[in-house]
Amino acid sequence: MSVLEIIKSRKSIRKYSSKEIEDEKLATILEAGRLAPSWKNKQCWKFILVKNKEKIHQLALKAGFISKANFFIKDAPVVITVCANPKDSGFMNGQHYYLVDSAIAFQQMMFAAWEMGIGSCWLGAFNEKNVKKILQIPENIKVVALSPFGYPAEKNGLYAKAVKTFAGSKNRKSLDEIVRYEKW
Numbered sequence: 602m603s604v605l606e607i608i609k610s611r612k613s614i615r616k617y618s619s620k621e622i623e624d625e626k627l628a629t630i631l632e633a634g635r636l637a638p639s640w641k642n643k644q645c646w647k648f649i650l651v652k653n654k655e656k657i658h659q660l661a662l663k664a665g666f667i668s669k670a671n672f673f674i675k676d677a678p679v680v681i682t683v684c685a686n687p688k689d690s691g692f693m694n695g696q697h698y699y700l701v702d703s704a705i706a707f708q709q710m711m712f713a714a715w716e717m718g719i720g721s722c723w724l725g726a727f728n729e730k731n732v733k734k735i736l737q738i739p740e741n742i743k744v745v746a747l748s749p750f751g752y753p754a755e756k757n758g759l760y761a762k763a764v765k766t767f768a769g770s771k772n773r774k775s776l777d778e779i780v781r782y783e784k785w
């Protein structure tokens with residue numbers, strides 16, 4: 602798949618098959634994150650890869666911002682959490698660049714996964730305190746995002762259908778709405 606084909610076909614996956622992800626494919630996903638650009642090449646991130654089913658169940662039960670909002674991750678064979686030390690990145694114009702660094706790295710991982718037929722779903726609505734407790738993340742480290750990774754199930758679950766409806770996942774604004782030429 603070309604990069605453009607990956608970009609065009611990728612979608613958030615919220616229902617996973619039970620098939621495990623092969624170790625070499627997991628290594629490729631992590632490598633895609635490792636190679637990402639970052640502020641002064643500081644690479645402020647840490648990627649926490651969880652395969653342990655009990656731990657994934659804990660995350661499914663407690664990692665959601667509201668109740669069990671992200672309970673669907675329970676069936677994923679792998680959950681990766683990206684976190685960062687803000688001190689290892691920049692701060693300029695009121696912007697924390699650890700968020701940018703980590704987001705680029707995570708997106709690269711998601712694209713690499715998709716190329717190999719592996720789905721993911723960026724989770725931003727998480728309870729940081731609970732995630733930190735479950736994954737034993739130190740106080741000074743920020744959790745940026747989590748994502749399940751796994752082969753998509755053949756049929757979408759109810760949750761996937763509901764989120765697609767309320768988030769309007771298929772819709773994108775037109776270029777007219779988001780592009781300005783020469784000035785705002």
Ligand SMILES: Cc1cc2nc3c(=O)[nH]c(=O)nc-3n(C[C@H](O)[C@H](O)[C@H](O)COP(=O)(O)O)c2cc1C
Nearest residue numbers: 611612613722723724725726727764768769770771
């Ligand atoms: C910063 C961010 C936070 C998100 N948080 C969640 C989340 O907590 N739960 C969820 O199911 N999807 C979450 N998503 C996924 C979006 O709903 C999804 O990307 C969007 O609806 C577009 O759909 P698509 O990814 O299938 O193209 C998040 C995406 C981003 C970029």
